[in-house]
Amino acid sequence: MRHKHNELSVAFNDSSQNAPAMHFFKAKHIIENSMVFKFLKKMPKGGALHLHALGSVSPEWIIKNITYLPGLKKCINRANAPVLTFRPNAEPHMCKFDYTDVNDERKSENAEEYDKKLAAAFNLFTPTPEKDYPTINTVWGRFVQMFYGLWDALHYLPAAKAFYWRLLEELYEDNIMYAELRVELFRLYTENGRLDREQSILQLWEVTEQFKKEHPDFMGVRLIYTVLRGSKPEELQEYYSRLKNYTTRQPDKLVGFDMVGPEDSDLRLLSFADNLIELSDKTKFFFHAGETNSYGGTDLNLVDAILLNTTRIGLGYALPKHPVLMKIVKEREIPVEVCPISNQVLHLVNDLRNHPGAILLANNIPMVISNDAPAFWGVQGLSYDYYYTIMSLASNKAGLSTLKQLVFNSIKYSALPEEEKKTAEKNLEKQWNQFIDNILKDTEFNISK
């Protein structure tokens, strides 16, 4: 133990490069050379509880693997963003021109350049975020387009299966043993038409089961169904009634419900209360709330989420401005899914030492470290978010015990059924001890070096 604390403090003192204070896009290469980061990469991380499936696989992998499948078409929509699809008769995605065949197009250009450009369209990375994203709207605009552009292509059955397998691999490679994925009420499709929603889930389930078989220490995933807060009222009505069905019929796969979209421009949760209260009989809520810099406006979603008895709070950035809600959250043990890098990239905070997660940590608010849509800022897994958590959000004096607490929180506050939770905790304990043993033996981390 002492070895790790020392190693951490060595790295803390090394913060003259000050990556903890920098924008992630500028600090990435510094972080990757940091000993603390290398340590965190090896650390078992338990569960990833706030993760949008479509933003969870690196764009490079998607380009190399999905976009080479025959039949992929592309168009450019009115926001000048590419939209990909495998549908033979794709509906126009508000496209400015007709669809082109990606493989044909690639042949007629320099393939490498073509792929690079396409990958960049699904990654927010830029070396100068302050210039390219001057406002929250510019970056959210691109963020939303990225989900939209991938949506159709990734719901093509062969693509979806490969994608989900890779998603699990990327989690696994970062020592994550379990995930709760935010997905929309999707239907997969093939050349021959659409599967129904239940079949679609079962297809992904097969992938998960196969993955678990090949990786026995992986505990699988659960799904949290999401709908866009900005949907039309009649669409919402339909989603709600579907949801009631599926949660009953697949309670081991679907664990809950959430509403998504840019909080600042959408309606408050309160406006959907009547339907949500009705849903709450059978459905656990995992609401996004308080992902905003507003104070006395959008942030009041936090009030709504708590009143609607949410099981966890997604992002919860605005929480420390509400001491009364903080108290309630602590008393009722409603964990906050804290996503440091997401909050930074999506323009809520620049220097992560100002992230409200510091206040949550200081006040012992239950929290889990999450990564939101990591692929969209070019990373996999939770290690980078843990880096900022321990280097920017936590006190200099916080070390291994803080990390362990946060990692174990991610199982404690998961939606796993009790039995599985116990197993997961046992497995995590084992992984943790193994990790400590390995670190102690590892000459790279040996402080006497």
Next chain:
Amino acid sequence: MRHKHNELSVAFNDSSQNAPAMHFFKAKHIIENSMVFKFLKKMPKGGALHLHALGSVSPEWIIKNITYLPGLKKCINRANAPVLTFRPNAEPHMCKFDYTDVNDERKSENAEEYDKKLAAAFNLFTPTPEKDYPTINTVWGRFVQMFYGLWDALHYLPAAKAFYWRLLEELYEDNIMYAELRVELFRLYTENGRLDREQSILQLWEVTEQFKKEHPDFMGVRLIYTVLRGSKPEELQEYYSRLKNYTTRQPDKLVGFDMVGPEDSDLRLLSFADNLIELSDKTKFFFHAGETNSYGGTDLNLVDAILLNTTRIGLGYALPKHPVLMKIVKEREIPVEVCPISNQVLHLVNDLRNHPGAILLANNIPMVISNDAPAFWGVQGLSYDYYYTIMSLASNKAGLSTLKQLVFNSIKYSALPEEEKKTAEKNLEKQWNQFIDNILKDTEFNISK
């Protein structure tokens, strides 16, 4: 009252220009056109309790008035910053070259250009702060040089008198009725040598008394003596013993003591504890503490300041990361001198909606809005800091009552003797009511318009 609330909320909704989220240097022109700001300009503001005298008069005024006095000399020091002095035999200020006569130099160049360049050397303003001040060290470096460059010139008796008069005017023009000025243990000088410290104070006192005579609703100033935390131990020893003398002999002018300098690079207050405890008999403390983004390091000055029984806390930026200290500060009613723009310009926070003052406000921590060294970012008075307080730190729903509370706090938590405090409160009450009456009559603020 309703009129003002409406007027405020109109302006709140107008925040599409989003000045509350912008760096002050970029938002200044937007703020100056804002109705909320115009309202705040007219608002009586009570006291300015955290204000460094040398950084409190606009550089343009200094250039036009002080630098035209005969005998002013200039050199460029090793940090490439100008140092000004009237001393006939100035000691070398670590200058690279010899002193030049400013009035001669000005004649040999384009005078307007010359003055502009000189003024810019005493103003941190830049349209691109993110480029010019990439780190806290770059901006603090310039900040310190600005104090250093003006120090000698402004302690020349004629310059000092004119300077202090203008300082009072700038406060008065912003509807401030009282100030507590941070000053070093200064000695004024003339062509014939140096005045002693007590005479120096009395000279300034005359200026204040004269100003009060001409502006009967101005309540004067008090001085808080400061020393550089980075001073040599023997110098500090000397300062302490002087201080004991002066606080006894001029208790109506000197109200307390503070230690200044960049907290992150200086020693903790703890290191001076022995001497400070001895001083505490006769001297009230007004310590800078927690002006930092560090967590578990420099911020522990907050612990030291509270243990040393500080009367107020200067800046206190790191306080919300310490819930236990927050509780103590609230219980013991130790007000925090919150300086939003200073914290932004000096690189602690970019978007002021992330300023910890929001958490202090939400938790009802006693606080006073302060401006630190406003001239160094090109403003006068407290109006700009109040703008950010009500637009960025406070809830959208906070309006006139929050402002009134903060304004009255600035007298309540001042170091005025009880009798004068009562008078000040009475005067402020009168000013406030007058202000409300005027606003109600003012067609510009009439919401029916």
